[in-house]
Amino acid sequence: MKRLVYYLQRDLTRWLRRKIAVISALITPAAWLIFVGLTLPTTFTDNYLDFITPGILVMSMLGTSLQGGSLLMFDKILGFLNKFLALPAPRETILFGKILFITIRGLIQTTVILILAFLLGASMYDPLTLMATYIILFLFGVLFSSLSTTLALQLDDHDSYAAVNAMVSMPLFFTSTALMPYNVMPAWLRVIAHLNPVSYAIDAIRMLGTDIIPWANLLGLAVAAVIVLLICIRRFRRVTV
């Protein structure tokens, strides 16, 4: 467990020292908040910023988690993984450290976005809503960073991996409830949006705003995260024996 923290610390230090990577990770969601959240002429709500903030939070988490798989891939390509695998520490610690890092990095980014949203005029979250939002984002982060890491281990080639990411991230975002609620969607989109795990996380955060605790969504995300994590562990063991 202590060793997991050291792996985590390594990745965090490396990330924070590359300032440009930190800044660029915040630009896109900030642009969405400002250029879409403040400008779109919507009819279904008076405060579109309030509506879109959960969508942007989940979108940032989705983006950073999907990219995260490349971390383990580069550790493998550059020879770090072989050095770590030759250490006596349990090998899964390497994997857990990665997934935790990707998720925590996402939570740091979403915190900045949340602060920005409040500054732009979104309604403040009460402490309970805030805590529940972080739990939802954490589960969502574990789900998608496990998925992207599995994908990276499976494909073993950065170009293919980046291509798959580009292919899935946009459709996942636009077929979710990030930009509009179910009742204004065309019927065909509504069906897809109901199946999209990205909607589960966004809906859950919105429900918190109406004082409903979204147990079903929480449970769904938790179960999905555990299943994908188990698949990822299995894949990792296969690759590293």
Next chain:
Amino acid sequence: MNVIETDNLTKYYDRLCAVDAISLSVGHEIFGLLGPNGSGKTTTMRMLTTLLRPDAGDAWISGHHVVNEAREVRNRLSYVPQEMAVDINLTGRENVALFAHLYGVENVKDRVDEMLGLMLLSQRADDLVKTYSGGMRRRLELAQALVHEPEVLFLDEPTIGLDVAARKNIWEHITALRDKGMTIFVNTHYMDEADRACDRVGIIDRGRLIAVDTPGNLKDRIQDDVITVRVSGKFDGRIDADVRYMGQVDDELMFTAGKGSEAVPRLAEALTGKGMKVHAISVREATLDDVFLRLVTSKTDEEGRFDGHGFRLMLRRR
């Protein structure tokens, strides 16, 4: 039981036999595994360091089995792969401290200072590694590898990509570690470096271990001088002179003779007599390269194929 023991260690990649029934015994020494690229050196090392599972055979490190007691084995060894894998956006000290923590070393701070001092990196310890030279990065990797006082150190091509001074320096460090009682297993294709630094070497070709001995004994197998002749024209392998034909690499024929300089005139005459044009002749004492060439060629005579081009590439890499 010796520090490193292998018994018919074998690994297949699909149907290609990458490592073919290698049996080795390595004690407190610098042992060099020599061979061209793709001969199975790295695969062998990965099996010994528990990174790959052997398909057949066994191996033990300090009496512990590499598959059944992998954790015990990993506690006793350090592995430095050939890619220089150090975090360039961390300082030297942070890089070593990471490994000290991951190994669960006590007194991390003191231990890290000691290792950085040993590898002569104390002055630059708090600089980011991206400002380090290649030689310094390699020494930093040694500092990482030594932080838990391993019994066995595995180094895959430790001097690859380094300049002459840095190479010499790395070998000096390796020799000093051996003198302190560590066992060092090195993969390399630099025959001259192995000749100077290794106590014993094993020569591996297409997955098979074809000779294990001290560099001196191996060179004694070729007591003769080596004559290299650059020619044009086709050579049929038969020569009417007091020399032995060793093989051909590109347009150079290689022969051995008891007294090389005395054999040269007859050899030149004989080659010219066969209708070939002789461009240049040189005579020198045998090196490990020649040992390798002879071992591989004599085997090749049975199998009828020798990758002279691959061998030449290997020599050029120096």
